[in-house]
Amino acid sequence: DAGVTQSPTHLIKTRGQQVTLRCSPKSGHDTVSWYQQALGQGPQFIFQYYEEEERQRGNFPDRFSGHQFPNYSSELNVNALLLGDSALYLCASSSLGSGNTIYFGEGSWLTVV
Amino acid sequence: GDSVTQMEGPVTLSEEAFLTINCTYTATGYPSLFWYVQYPGEGLQLLLKATKADDKGSNKGFEATYRKETTSFHLEKGSVQVSDSAVYFCALWDTGGFKTIFGAGTRLFVKA
16 A cells, blocks of 8 residues: 655755645545645645645745645645745645544655755 | 644653653644654654543554643653654644644654
8 A cells, every 4th residue: 555655756946946746645545735844843834635626725925836636646836946945845645534644755855056 | 823832852862761752732622633753864654643632642662642631742652762763743633724733843862
């Protein structure tokens, strides 16, 4: 049973560029949440997707956008990258049956130079 | 809004020592509570959880009890191993916001 998978694992981008990160949820899960984890800090909630709609959003600017596909996989897009966007981006999946428990992927390390 | 506060690290212990990592929370209602662990270079793994007051979550020798009176969920282990070295995150489910809120994390170093 595959867990949450994310791609790419590592990437380096230049300021002003755009990036797309991808996530496939754990089998049987229909909800995907994205988190940003800066070095030495706890994960910060970006947004959550359910039934292909953004259900909840954290305190992140509109440069951060997302999408969920009919197969429940998801993308996170960040436009006009800033140096401060350098972080580990974590995808987590859940379902009604997981009892409010979210399960994380290994993350995508983004470095903005 | 809801929040989680956990003790600052790093915590450095010798192998076989007793571990306590303190965690307190602020929330409306009675949220589910979690401990996640993050090993170097990896994502977060669920360690244990508790869904109601007085519940005790346990896994791999770690335990935490949901204390409504003190709004706490302290993590304990009777005898730590070098392999327990990691960052530990306390978290709660925000019942009003469909999201999990995390503390800042506590780094644990265990020396042989």
